[in-house]
Amino acid sequence: MSPSSVPAAVNAYHLAPARQLPASDAGPAPKRIVIGYGFWIFLLSDVILFASLFAAYAVLSNATAGGPAGHDIFELRNVAIETACLLTSSFMCGMASLAVGVRNQKWTQITLWLTGVLGLCFLLLEFHEFSGLVARGYGPSHSAFLSSFYTLVGCHGMHVTAGLLWLGTMMAQFMAKGFRPDIRYRYLCFSLFWHALDIIWVAIFSLVYLVGVST
Amino acid sequence: MSAETVAVEPDPHVKDRAPGDEPETVGSISKGVRSYLLGLGLAVLLTAASFWTVLGHGIYRPGVPVAVLVLAIAQMGIHLIFFLHITTAPDNTNNVLALAFGTLIVSLVVFGTLWIMATMNHNMMPPSHLLQMHPP
Numbered sequence A: 001m002s003p004s005s006v007p008a009a010v011n012a013y014h015l016a017p018a019r020q021l022p023a024s025d026a027g028p029a030p031k032r033i034v035i036g037y038g039f040w041i042f043l044l045s046d047v048i049l050f051a052s053l054f055a056a057y058a059v060l061s062n063a064t065a066g067g068p069a070g071h072d073i074f075e076l077r078n079v080a081i082e083t084a085c086l087l088t089s090s091f092m093c094g095m096a097s098l099a100v101g102v103r104n105q106k107w108t109q110i111t112l113w114l115t116g117v118l119g120l121c122f123l124l125l126e127f128h129e130f131s132g133l134v135a136r137g138y139g140p141s142h143s144a145f146l147s148s149f150y151t152l153v154g155c156h157g158m159h160v161t162a163g164l165l166w167l168g169t170m171m172a173q174f175m176a177k178g179f180r181p182d183i184r185y186r187y188l189c190f191s192l193f194w195h196a197l198d199i200i201w202v203a204i205f206s207l208v209y210l211v212g213v214s215t
Numbered sequence B: 001m002s003a004e005t006v007a008v009e010p011d012p013h014v015k016d017r018a019p020g021d022e023p024e025t026v027g028s029i030s031k032g033v034r035s036y037l038l039g040l041g042l043a044v045l046l047t048a049a050s051f052w053t054v055l056g057h058g059i060y061r062p063g064v065p066v067a068v069l070v071l072a073i074a075q076m077g078i079h080l081i082f083f084l085h086i087t088t089a090p091d092n093t094n095n096v097l098a099l100a101f102g103t104l105i106v107s108l109v110v111f112g113t114l115w116i117m118a119t120m121n122h123n124m125m126p127p128s129h130l131l132q133m134h135p136p
Helices: A008-015 A031-061 A076-099 A105-135 A144-177 A183-213 B002-007 B029-055 B063-083 B090-123 B127-131
Strands: none
Touching: A031 A144, A031 A183, A031 B090, A076 A105, A076 A183, A076 B029, A076 B090, A144 A183, A183 B029, A183 B063, B029 B063
């Protein structure tokens, strides 16, 4: 088939991107794009909130007021297990995204349940660490270092808690309402939130725990 | 002539992507699983590497924090690409621009704070000198 025999309309579609409408004439984007983009903006603002907590921690991490420093109280074995929990939880959330993509109720529920259980394991480990420290007298009021530590890590833990509540809601909604578009938009936002929490945890276990132990 | 060409005018948003959108996995779930597995494997490798820099003794001690920082940034990149599906493709321009602006603000907040507070610490009079400053 010679190029000249291709219909003009097909030709225009495949070979001449300049014929597409300019962005200013394209009209509003589909709802899924708008929702995903809006939630992405929210996540970035949340990351900026965490950046200010990180900055406070970095400034105060030496202000131990005669109390313990990071290398005295951080247990890397605990941190490694927490990291493994949150990473596999994030992976399971990705598996759930694939299951939602093919509208498979059974695998959606299984993978979301695993996501939640692993997230809960993370939270319990963190609670165990915090309560152990407080029991030894190293609560948040002990030094500026500990105040900023509890604020930063606790803020991440609060996000994970909120994420778990959201996760339970999503499982119930998939069960009760099926794979309606609005439920899938909510799930898109949830998966973004959950993956973003894992990114913030990467910064916490690296810059708080690992650097804290090595200095 | 114009009627036919207008009819096939491509949807201008057909190439837009929301962050987190699965890249073309409709009908091939194994491809999606493989992509997530690759991301998981790379993240595990980088995590193990950063724990090793601290627990092992292969790295010059004062260089450990920088090594951990570099590994952390690499792992965040892995998460962004394989889990959040943020790419540099043209359909992702809006998402990447927002991410770039967020990164700019984050680095301004963190490095600005560290810089200002270090300068203030530097200019502060040591407590031993303060004690000697009684009025005549």
